Amino acid sequence: MATETTAPQADLSIVAARAKAAGRRLAALSSGQKNDALTRMARALEARTGDILAENAKDVDQARAAEVGSALVDRLLLDESRIADMAKGVRDIAALPDPVGVIDTGWTLPNGLKVSKKRIPLGVIAVIYESRPNVTSDTAALALKSGNAIILRGSSMAARSNQIIVDVLLGALGDSEVPTDAVQLLGTDRADLERLIGMEGEIDVVIPRGGEGLKKFLGEHSRIPVIYAASGNCHVYVHEDADLEMAAGITMNAKTQRPGVCNAAETLLVHREVAAQFLPRIGRELSEAGVELRASDEAAKFMGDLEVTPASEEDFATEYLDLILAVGVVDSVEEATDHISRYGSGHSEAIVTSSLAAAGRFEAGIDSACVYINASTRFTDGGEFGMGAEVANSTQKLHARGPVGLAELTTYQYLVIGDGHLR
Amino acid sequence: MATETTAPQADLSIVAARAKAAGRRLAALSSGQKNDALTRMARALEARTGDILAENAKDVDQARAAEVGSALVDRLLLDESRIADMAKGVRDIAALPDPVGVIDTGWTLPNGLKVSKKRIPLGVIAVIYESRPNVTSDTAALALKSGNAIILRGSSMAARSNQIIVDVLLGALGDSEVPTDAVQLLGTDRADLERLIGMEGEIDVVIPRGGEGLKKFLGEHSRIPVIYAASGNCHVYVHEDADLEMAAGITMNAKTQRPGVCNAAETLLVHREVAAQFLPRIGRELSEAGVELRASDEAAKFMGDLEVTPASEEDFATEYLDLILAVGVVDSVEEATDHISRYGSGHSEAIVTSSLAAAGRFEAGIDSACVYINASTRFTDGGEFGMGAEVANSTQKLHARGPVGLAELTTYQYLVIGDGHLR
Numbered sequence: 041m042a043t044e045t046t047a048p049q050a051d052l053s054i055v056a057a058r059a060k061a062a063g064r065r066l067a068a069l070s071s072g073q074k075n076d077a078l079t080r081m082a083r084a085l086e087a088r089t090g091d092i093l094a095e096n097a098k099d100v101d102q103a104r105a106a107e108v109g110s111a112l113v114d115r116l117l118l119d120e121s122r123i124a125d126m127a128k129g130v131r132d133i134a135a136l137p138d139p140v141g142v143i144d145t146g147w148t149l150p151n152g153l154k155v156s157k158k159r160i161p162l163g164v165i166a167v168i169y170e171s172r173p174n175v176t177s178d179t180a181a182l183a184l185k186s187g188n189a190i191i192l193r194g195s196s197m198a199a200r201s202n203q204i205i206v207d208v209l210l211g212a213l214g215d216s217e218v219p220t221d222a223v224q225l226l227g228t229d230r231a232d233l234e235r236l237i238g239m240e241g242e243i244d245v246v247i248p249r250g251g252e253g254l255k256k257f258l259g260e261h262s263r264i265p266v267i268y269a270a271s272g273n274c275h276v277y278v279h280e281d282a283d284l285e286m287a288a289g290i291t292m293n294a295k296t297q298r299p300g301v302c303n304a305a306e307t308l309l310v311h312r313e314v315a316a317q318f319l320p321r322i323g324r325e326l327s328e329a330g331v332e333l334r335a336s337d338e339a340a341k342f343m344g345d346l347e348v349t350p351a352s353e354e355d356f357a358t359e360y361l362d363l364i365l366a367v368g369v370v371d372s373v374e375e376a377t378d379h380i381s382r383y384g385s386g387h388s389e390a391i392v393t394s395s396l397a398a399a400g401r402f403e404a405g406i407d408s409a410c411v412y413i414n415a416s417t418r419f420t421d422g423g424e425f426g427m428g429a430e431v432a433n434s435t436q437k438l439h440a441r442g443p444v445g446l447a448e449l450t451t452y453q454y455l456v457i458g459d460g461h462l463r
Numbered sequence: 464m465a466t467e468t469t470a471p472q473a474d475l476s477i478v479a480a481r482a483k484a485a486g487r488r489l490a491a492l493s494s495g496q497k498n499d500a501l502t503r504m505a506r507a508l509e510a511r512t513g514d515i516l517a518e519n520a521k522d523v524d525q526a527r528a529a530e531v532g533s534a535l536v537d538r539l540l541l542d543e544s545r546i547a548d549m550a551k552g553v554r555d556i557a558a559l560p561d562p563v564g565v566i567d568t569g570w571t572l573p574n575g576l577k578v579s580k581k582r583i584p585l586g587v588i589a590v591i592y593e594s595r596p597n598v599t600s601d602t603a604a605l606a607l608k609s610g611n612a613i614i615l616r617g618s619s620m621a622a623r624s625n626q627i628i629v630d631v632l633l634g635a636l637g638d639s640e641v642p643t644d645a646v647q648l649l650g651t652d653r654a655d656l657e658r659l660i661g662m663e664g665e666i667d668v669v670i671p672r673g674g675e676g677l678k679k680f681l682g683e684h685s686r687i688p689v690i691y692a693a694s695g696n697c698h699v700y701v702h703e704d705a706d707l708e709m710a711a712g713i714t715m716n717a718k719t720q721r722p723g724v725c726n727a728a729e730t731l732l733v734h735r736e737v738a739a740q741f742l743p744r745i746g747r748e749l750s751e752a753g754v755e756l757r758a759s760d761e762a763a764k765f766m767g768d769l770e771v772t773p774a775s776e777e778d779f780a781t782e783y784l785d786l787i788l789a790v791g792v793v794d795s796v797e798e799a800t801d802h803i804s805r806y807g808s809g810h811s812e813a814i815v816t817s818s819l820a821a822a823g824r825f826e827a828g829i830d831s832a833c834v835y836i837n838a839s840t841r842f843t844d845g846g847e848f849g850m851g852a853e854v855a856n857s858t859q860k861l862h863a864r865g866p867v868g869l870a871e872l873t874t875y876q877y878l879v880i881g882d883g884h885l886r
Binding site for chain 2: 064067068149150153155160161162163240244245259263265267286290399403404405406407408409410412413414416418420424426437438439441442451452453454458459460461462463
């Protein structure tokens, strides 16, 4: 028995107006009220696991009938343990500190005016995503906790799964203080998407969680501010004085621990002084792990009889998201940072070194979201950073960089208190 | 003798590439090196006042010959005192704290990774502005201090003035550490503007300092992130328990002290309980100051024989930037905040009240950039806030709200230090 609390066919202006009104009510809720609603939602996901699985099975059947690839089916598929994870995700968000009302800074002016800069919700957030149904509960929970109304736009392939999850979440609100317009799910037709991203002033930000095609489309057409999820062409640079044991560990971890994600390394740069010692060893280890090596001419010379592919200019600019690694040799920290500045995507870059001076020069030369000294690039993640769940990982420079968690879903407001102050 | 250090006709990609390289060098400069360059620039503006006035006179002559309005000519016109103000502006920026390298926050994770979140420059900033030549030195100084390269695009009317100012600024650098590509002035043809705002990845942000037409154009066409300078439909709300002396002072100051700017008030809302007492008095005072009153039917009833114009719905949504004030009557704080939420532009709103509870409800109901309790909206300004000069005043919610000063011209970067940490 699914409650019918959402209206996917409703006119978009009505959806946006409801979201705005809900957002204003959410902004005024206490942490306790929001956490209570989140706890009810988590419980409902668990209690109604059977209903969710039944709807999800229909999506999965249809996807299989349409002969989509098995990787896609796997992303779409829910089971009891995945639903338990979704519920845990919502509870984890309830347990995080409330970002709303935090005073970032404040001061008293010479004329006695008291200024404080405090965090308030953005208002209305739209999230456009692909086939994973867990994004529905994750992003709804993040939005609610940060006091924002959310408009969800999932893929048609997961339409039934997303609908039942939203119904379950909203059905759990009961007589809680959270308005049911706080979470709205859109239908999946293309015209709606186009209208959605033209609704400046009605929707405060749109966050795409999809491939490069969606991002490009938004870059060209969106009139709403966008927080772009990252593409990650991440680098590991091994300096001449690196502990080569550590360098090998970091390279293997950054490349192979989970190659399909944005914080995995795509290029290894090695200082010439240690290339003869390090490259044959790491090359063998990588090859044994199934990694294809695409090496510059110079790097290839150091790798003896290992099987390598010549790296083109394009290889150094590519985010493989696969077991492929571009390899180059450099003569200095500066040559490494110049390479990264030229080919990188501004995500995460690591240096392995024992020298404070080299670490400082690397840090100064990199303007990516995250710089690592002697650690794997794989740590760029809201959970790993201790910020809790993230809605995306940003490589843009404005507003949010790196993990986009609860704080990044807020803006700030100046509160100025006087006693009849005139200018 | 003007040095010819800029190349207005250069290909835009070359301009952007030079700016990017200059930005990377600027990012590594110490505060001392940047302040030294700023001090030289201020001195050069003073020393070459005659040259600047000579070029400015040509622009002014041409504008007069073209019979542009006297207000425009006044904005364009420089004299010794305005150039002295420009030099003082640059010195004031030198005296401000350096925003680059500030650690906003940091923590150590349970696994021992040390995370710090520090401020770094945005990179390359483009500023598009109208006829005031002082914007050239103001924004160049703000960009330099915040470690950013700047691309300036002024109006054709001020072309000679802008060129000589840039020449003087760059000529002052001598053998300082600041690269001369840090400040570049573009030519003024329209096609260049269109190409400029399509240079995603090459220019990090564009800041328009112009009218609504320019903003609309950027909203539709820019593929670079934009920081929008504000339009300000600001409100003063007089609560039933307000000190009416204070309320009158704040209303007069917010409306009349400088009506042509974004933080001037455009609407006065008065609680019904004090309307009979307050409206006739403030109405008279405003009329005597030459302010046209556009009153709702209800408000008009309280203003007796004062000359008022009936306010249309549109009046409440208008930023007059003139001696005109819309006036309404409300029954509660919530009616006031609903009105402001509906008609406001998210800039600055003031309540006059003696009640802590009413102030709290007003604050909770407003999501504008600045909320004032018992103070004039006219304080929304980087200088007044003690943040130093501002490049714009933002009403958008992402990245920067309110005054856009030095800190808002930076982004952040996570520095993560480990000891061979793997995930």
